[in-house]
Structure formats: C-alpha cells, structure tokens
Amino acid sequence: MKSRAKSILLLKSLFGAYYKENDIPTPPQFSKREFGFMLWTKEGMIRHKTFYNRSEFLMFLRKNVPKNAYRSAAYYLDPEAQNMEGKGWLGADLIFDIDADHLVTKCKETHDKWVCTNCGAKGLGKRPDQCPNCKSTVIDEITWICDQCLNSAKDELFKLLDFLFSDFGISKEEVKIVYSGHRGYHIHVYSETVRELSSEGRREIVDYVSGTGVRVENLGLVEISVGGRKSIVGPDLNTEGWGGRLVKSIIKLFSSHNIESILRDAGIQRNKIEILLNNKEKVIKALSTIPPRWDILQGIGISIWKKIASVAIKLSSAQVDEPVSIDVHRLIRLEYSLHGSTGFKVIPISVAEIEKFDPFKDAVVFKGEKEVIFRDYCPEFRIGEEVFGPYQEDEKVELPLSAVVFLLAKNIAELS
Amino acid sequence: MLTKEDLAKYPSIEPAREYVRQFNIDIATLADEYPAIVNRARQILRDIIVKGVYTYVSNDFETEILAFPVVRLFIDAIGDDWLRRRFAVAFSKRVGQFLQKEENEKILEIARMPGNVSEHGWNLIYEIKRVGVKFYEWKLHFKDYLSTAVHFHDITWKMCNHPVSNGYVRLTKRELARLLAEAFKEKILEKRVPKRFIELPDKLMRILEDIEELIKKYKKEVIREIPIKAEITGGVYPPCIQYILERTERGENLSHVERLFLMFFMLDIGKAEEDVVNLFRKMPDFNEERTKYYVKHAKSKGYTAHNCDTLKTYGICRPTHKWCSEGTIKNPLVFYGRMSYILHKERRTKNEK
Numbered sequence: 001m002k003s004r005a006k007s008i009l010l011l012k013s014l015f016g017a018y019y020k021e022n023d024i025p026t027p028p029q030f031s032k033r034e035f036g037f038m039l040w041t042k043e044g045m046i047r048h049k050t051f052y053n054r055s056e057f058l059m060f061l062r063k064n065v066p067k068n069a070y071r072s073a074a075y076y077l078d079p080e081a082q083n084m085e086g087k088g089w090l091g092a093d094l095i096f097d098i099d100a101d102h103l104v105t106k107c108k109e110t111h112d113k114w115v116c117t118n119c120g121a122k123g124l125g126k127r128p129d130q131c132p133n134c135k136s137t138v139i140d141e142i143t144w145i146c147d148q149c150l151n152s153a154k155d156e157l158f159k160l161l162d163f164l165f166s167d168f169g170i171s172k173e174e175v176k177i178v179y180s181g182h183r184g185y186h187i188h189v190y191s192e193t194v195r196e197l198s199s200e201g202r203r204e205i206v207d208y209v210s211g212t213g214v215r216v217e218n219l220g221l222v223e224i225s226v227g228g229r230k231s232i233v234g235p236d237l238n239t240e241g242w243g244g245r246l247v248k249s250i251i252k253l254f255s256s257h258n259i260e261s262i263l264r265d266a267g268i269q270r271n272k273i274e275i276l277l278n279n280k281e282k283v284i285k286a287l288s289t290i291p292p293r294w295d296i297l298q299g300i301g302i303s304i305w306k307k308i309a310s311v312a313i314k315l316s317s318a319q320v321d322e323p324v325s326i327d328v329h330r331l332i333r334l335e336y337s338l339h340g341s342t343g344f345k346v347i348p349i350s351v352a353e354i355e356k357f358d359p360f361k362d363a364v365v366f367k368g369e370k371e372v373i374f375r376d377y378c379p380e381f382r383i384g385e386e387v388f389g390p391y392q393e394d395e396k397v398e399l400p401l402s403a404v405v406f407l408l409a410k411n412i413a414e415l416s
Numbered sequence: 417m418l419t420k421e422d423l424a425k426y427p428s429i430e431p432a433r434e435y436v437r438q439f440n441i442d443i444a445t446l447a448d449e450y451p452a453i454v455n456r457a458r459q460i461l462r463d464i465i466v467k468g469v470y471t472y473v474s475n476d477f478e479t480e481i482l483a484f485p486v487v488r489l490f491i492d493a494i495g496d497d498w499l500r501r502r503f504a505v506a507f508s509k510r511v512g513q514f515l516q517k518e519e520n521e522k523i524l525e526i527a528r529m530p531g532n533v534s535e536h537g538w539n540l541i542y543e544i545k546r547v548g549v550k551f552y553e554w555k556l557h558f559k560d561y562l563s564t565a566v567h568f569h570d571i572t573w574k575m576c577n578h579p580v581s582n583g584y585v586r587l588t589k590r591e592l593a594r595l596l597a598e599a600f601k602e603k604i605l606e607k608r609v610p611k612r613f614i615e616l617p618d619k620l621m622r623i624l625e626d627i628e629e630l631i632k633k634y635k636k637e638v639i640r641e642i643p644i645k646a647e648i649t650g651g652v653y654p655p656c657i658q659y660i661l662e663r664t665e666r667g668e669n670l671s672h673v674e675r676l677f678l679m680f681f682m683l684d685i686g687k688a689e690e691d692v693v694n695l696f697r698k699m700p701d702f703n704e705e706r707t708k709y710y711v712k713h714a715k716s717k718g719y720t721a722h723n724c725d726t727l728k729t730y731g732i733c734r735p736t737h738k739w740c741s742e743g744t745i746k747n748p749l750v751f752y753g754r755m756s757y758i759l760h761k762e763r764r765t766k767n768e769k
C-alpha cells in the first residue's frame with residue numbers, strides 16, 4: 001500500500017473514532033440549515049444535505065466520517081432544495097471570517113512554501129504569481145501556522161468585537177467565536193437585528209468595521225473660520241463611532257515606538273515630522289481633553305492631520321474577509337467537526353475565554369504516539385506545551401498522535 | 417395624533433388607507449359617485465407624466481387622500497414601468513419636502529407605525545447631540561438605517577461617516593427626512609399588480625386610454641427612445657458602466673454619484689454633449705434643462721471618471737471581469753481603452769481573413 005493511502009486510512013480511522021466517541025452538538029436551529037461535507041475518498045462537496053433530528057445527524061457523521069464538514073449560516077424553509085430559489089431563504093446569521101491568510105505577517109516568509117507543479121522549483125514565503133524558473137502559473141502552496149499568525153488573527157478579532165459591542169450594540173450572549181481549525185476565527189452573530197439584512201447591508205457593515213470609505217470631514221474634523229481666524233475642530237475621545245475611535249487611535253499612535261516610520265510612510269514632510277516628534281506628549285494631552293485642541297501645534301494644519309488620520313483609521317480597523325460576510329447563502333465550518341488539513345477541532349469559544357484560548361492546545365484532539373517519516377523539510381510547530389521540529393526530509397521520528405495527525409493532514413509526513 | 421391634513425400630505429400611510437376603507441368605494445360606481453376625486457387623480461397623473469411632480473392641493477384634504485389610491489389604481493392598470501417609477505420618485509420627493517418641515521412628534525408617529533415605511537415600523541428615537549459643528553436630532557437603529565441607506569451610493573451615507581453607538585446611527589433632521597422619503601418610495605415600488613388582473617369600467621377605461629396616450633406622446637417627444645442597446649451588448653464597456661447603462665435602459669433611477677460617473681465617463685471617451693444628455697432621458701425624474709446644464713458644466717470643467725478605488729467605496733464597482741477582480745486596472749477608462757484596442761484588432765484580423 002502506498003504511504004499516502006496508509007496515512008489517509010489512519011486519519012480517517014482517527015476522525016471516525018472522534019465522531020463515535022463524542023456526541024457532536026447540532027448547530028442552533030439545525031433543521032433549517034443546509035449541510036455540506038467533503039469526504040476522504042471522493043472529490044468535491046456533498047451539498048444540500050439536511051437533518052430532521054439529532055440522531056440522524058450523528059449517524060451521518062459516524063457513517064461517513066467527513067474530512068471537512070460545513071453548514072449554512074442561513075435559515076431555509078427547505079434546506080434540501082437543489083437551488084437557491086427553491087430553498088426559501090428565511091434569513092442568515094451575520095458571519096465574519098478573520099483569517100491569517102489575508103493578514104500580512106512576518107512569519108509567513110519563514111514558514112509558508114510553494115512548489116511549482118510543472119518544474120518542481122520551490123521556495124519560501126508567499127506563492128509567486130508565476131514560477132521564476134519555468135514561468136508556469138500552476139503553483140502549489142503549503143501554508144503553515146504558528147503563534148504569530150494566530151495572534152495577529154486574535155488582534156483583528158478583538159478589534160472586531162469592540163465594533164460589535166460598542167457600535168452595533170450586540171450583546172456578548174449574541175456572539176459566538178469559533179476557531180476555524182486552521183489559520184483563523186469565525187465570528188457568528190445570532191441576533192434578530194441582523195438576520196434579515198440584505199447582502200448590501202452586510203457589505204456596509206464590513207465597510208464599517210474595516211474603515212472603508214471613512215471621510216474625516218464627516219467625522220467632524222474640519223477647518224473652520226471664526227471672525228477671520230482659521231482653526232481646526234474635530235471629534236473627541238467620547239465621540240460615538242469612528243470619530244472617537246480615530247482620536248483613540250491617534251493617541252495610541254503617538255505613544256508607539258515606531259511613530260517616526262509611520263509618519264514617514266504617511267507621506268508627511270521631514271520638517272513637519274520633526275515638529276510632531278518633538279511634541280508627542282503635547283499632542284496626546286491636547287487630544288485627550290474635552291473639547292480637544294486639534295490646533296495645538298503651530299505649522300500642523302488640517303492637511304497633515306488628514307494624513308495622520310488615514311493611518312490611524314487603518315490601524316484601528318478590523319480586517320475581515322468580505323465575501324464570507326456578504327454571501328447570505330455561504331456554508332461555514334460546522335462547529336465541533338475536525339478540520340481536514342490539521343485534524344484540529346473547530347471549537348466554539350466564549351468571549352470570556354478568548355483571551356486565554358490556545359488553538360495548539362485547546363483544539364487538539366488526539367492522544368497516543370506514532371512514528372512518521374518526513375517527506376519534506378518541516379518548520380517548527382507547537383502542540384500543547386511542546387515545541388517540535390524543525391525536521392529534515394526523510395527524517396524518522398516518533399511523535400504524539402495529535403502531532404502525527406497534524407502532519408499527515410498537512411501532507412508533509414507519512415506513517416513509516 | 418395625525419390630522420386629516422397629515423393624511424393628505426402622506427396619503428400612503430396606514431391611517432390614510434384606513435380612512436379610505438371607511439368610504440367603501442366600489443370601482444364600478446367610482447366615476448359616477450366621486451367625479452371630483454377621479455378628476456383630481458387624472459390631474460395628478462398628468463402632472464407626474466409631464467412635469468415629474470406629484471402636486472398638492474391644500475384646500476381639500478379629503479379629495480387628496482381619496483385621490484391617491486385612484487392614482488395607484490390607474491398606474492397598476494396601465495402597467496407601465498417608467499410611469500410607476502416616475503410616480504414613486506415624484507411622490508417621494510413631495511414627502512421629503514413635507515418631512516423637512518414636519519413636527520418631530522409627527523415624524524416619530526409616522527416612522528414608528530408598522531406598515532408605513534417598513535413592515536414593523538422603524539426603531540427611531542428623538543435625541544439631540546452635537547458633534548463638532550454638526551447637529552444631530554435623531555437616532556435610528558442600524559437595521560432600519562441599512563435597509564434604506566444602501567440605496568444611496570454616496571459616501572456621506574456610508575454608516576462609518578455617521579456617529580454610531582449601541583446599535584443606533586445618528587442623523588440630522590434633513591438626513592432623516594431624506595431617508596424616510598426613500599423608504600416611502602421603496603414601499604410603493606414593492607407592491608406590483610400584474611396588468612391583466614385589473615378590469616376597469618368604461619368611464620375609467622376612457623381616462624386610462626387618455627393617460628396612455630399622454631405617456632406615448634411624452635415618451636416620443638422627450639425620451640425619444642435613443643438606441644444605445646447595440647453598444648451595450650458590444651462588450652467594450654467596463655462592467656460598472658455596463659450595469660449602469662442597463663439600468664438606464666430600463667428607466668431605473670440612478671443615484672447622484674452614478675449619474676455623475678456615467679456623465680464623466682461618456683465625456684471622457686469622447687461622446688458628444690447631446691448624446692450624453694440623451695442617455696438620461698429615461699430617468700424617472702428627467703429634466704432636460706438641468707441635465708444639459710450638468711453635462712455642459714462637467715465638460716467645461718473637464719471632470720474625469722472616478723478611479724476604481726473611489727467607485728469601490730461608493731459601491732459602484734462590479735468586478736465581474738477578470739481585469740477588474742485581479743486589480744490590474746485603476747480606472748474604468750483603462751478598461752475601455754484596452755478593450756477597444758482588442759476588439760478593434762479582432763475586427764481587423766477577421767476582415768483580413
């Protein structure tokens with residue numbers, strides 16, 4: 001038997017044991033949801049699946065042992081119908097996807113890899129559009145995960161939660177955070193107020209949290225003329241929505257270590273940067289008072305503030321993957337299922353627990369040990385408290401089962 | 417409490433419908449029993465067609481209230497999409513003007529009542545708040561705000577450009593009036609009666625034919641049915657312009673920014689001023705003088721089409737072509753230039769063969 005086939009057999013039997021030993025909870029109002037599954041042995045996705053009761057749902061998981069499992073964010077009259085018109089859309093929860101795939105992190109340069117399927121050329125970092133060797137555009141990508149990736153996803157998550165709670169008035173009970181089982185988090189909002197939102201309405205919410213289309217004049221930052229004298233007025237710390245957020249973000253920016261390079265990247269002239277750097281404390285104080293004093297610094301006019309504001313807006317926006325939020329028919333990962341590319345559990349986390357949540361520990365399912373042989377160079381990774389690797393190609397190692405599952409699912413090692 | 421005058425000003429709201437129901441009017445005898453109302457309805461329709469305005473007669477509230485459903489009856493029976501839109505836009509403009517000057521108590525009552533602007537009514541609160549130089553009087557739940565504001569493709573209507581807190585979006589009095597007027601319009605357009613279901617008695621039928629005649633005349637003289645179809649299907653336009661052109665063709669109302677974008681784009685690619693004006697003839701609120709002025713002004717100032725980034729924030733970008741989705745172009749004019757070149761070359765090689 002080929003080694004990959006052997007590995008898949010092991011993965012499937014381990015996944016099978018997981019589904020047998022655990023009573024996987026059904027998602028809220030599951031009989032109105034559409035389910036979708038990917039199997040180990042067949043290409044493509046089984047869609048339009050529906051379950052009328054819990055035991056039927058459990059039986060399906062135990063019998064088919066899916067590689068990946070999904071369910072709709074939408075509620076349907078008839079989830080089984082083969083086309084969208086026939087399903088009878090009743091509404092959908094609001095979903096946000098925060099994925100390290102879409103975030104710029106330094107670690108990717110060290111642990112993501114690509115291989116040209118045409119000539120076999122390979123390299124580290126993001127996949128190039130074209131193979132530098134043979135110019136082919138068919139290039140495989142092997143993405144890795146590390147603490148840095150997942151922490152940067154967590155940073156975006158906290159920013160998003162602040163928008164949901166303070167701006168949108170969503171309560172903690174209405175929000176469910178789900179670790180995706182791979183490089184990110186899904187945020188489900190179960191609220192009457194969002195259920196019937198159109199796709200355009202959802203796009204507007206995405207634009208809101210990502211700061212797309214914010215115009216500082218509309219936040220109140222303008223130059224006015226009083227009795228022939230020009231002055232700058234603007235939002236204060238307590239201004240609702242983006243106004244107050246902008247002030248907080250500028251204050252934070254002026255307290256940060258790399259303010260100089262940030263101001264330079266914002267396209268501000270050298271002599272103006274000097275003024276700003278020499279008066280950091282003064283700016284922080286002037287903007288922290290109510291009413292704030294936007295014209296505290298001689299020589300720093302409205303156009304400079306606008307440049308600073310556009311950086312500050314970027315820093316405090318939450319980067320979410322737009323298509324996931326605006327597609328009201330989309331299938332999302334089934335909570336408590338296993339992710340086929342990692343073997344990690346797609347696990348819901350409460351808002352209170354998220355700070356401490358550690359995917360490399362809390363989403364790990366398997367116990368025991370097995371020996372594997374590496375097919376390729378493997379960067380360092382962590383499961384629980386233990387750090388593994390890096391390993392070289394053809395290296396044979398005995399590892400805990402959870403690590404083995406991760407490596408087999410990632411297709412970077414085989415059973416020896 | 418809403419008065420009879422209020423119902424005359426806002427005849428589409430639920431209490432006005434209730435008021436009309438009490439009369440137990442029968443379509444079969446309508447023309448004989450209420451000639452004044454039928455006449456008024458006819459006048460309203462003429463004004464809508466010719467001037468694009470829903471007129472108001474302030475000395476006979478009862479007639480104003482009762483004429484509204486008769487106007488709608490005719491519009492449903494005629495089944496002309498252009499007229500339906502022109503009516504909805506004209507009525508919405510009138511509502512907006514009244515609301516600008518309306519007492520807050522009444523605005524609250526109208527907006528919150530189920531069935532007027534939405535099935536459940538709006539979650540609206542009166543609360544004064546000053547932010548910088550701006551003076552907000554209202555806050556509206558984001559759910560109701562988004563249901564309507566997404567129709568305005570203008571950056572000032574993006575939710576991020578309003579104070580938002582605890583689920584509510586702050587609005588000035590002017591903004592709320594504009595938003596409510598739009599919701600009135602959407603409510604009117606949402607109900608659609610298939611033409612064949614309405615059988616009118618002879619007397620009303622004659623009026624209907626009269627109105628149809630007027631529509632025909634207006635369309636011939638003012639809209640002039642300019643053939644832009646062939647170009648629309650030519651595939652030379654970027655998807656954003658394509659989409660706007662298709663809606664223009666159907667006589668759908670374009671937002672202010674969409675109109676400017678279409679205008680600038682067409683001038684940029686070298687269309688004559690008159691041809692650009694002609695594009696707008698099917699707009700439900702078309703006004704020849706004003707459109708000519710805008711086009712002339714844009715041309716003399718040399719305004720140029722918005723960049724893709726700007727269009728994205730306005731919600732106008734429709735990246736269905738791979739040049740757009742892959743982000744290889746920064747301005748729709750580049751799309752047009754590239755595509756014209758390719759199409760031209762294709763045509764030439766075909767001719768050579």
Ligand SMILES: [Zn+2]
Pocket residue numbers: 116117118119120121131132133134135136
């Ligand atoms: Zn290659």
Ligand SMILES: [Zn+2]
Pocket residue numbers: 105107108111144145146147148149150
């Ligand atoms: Zn990483």
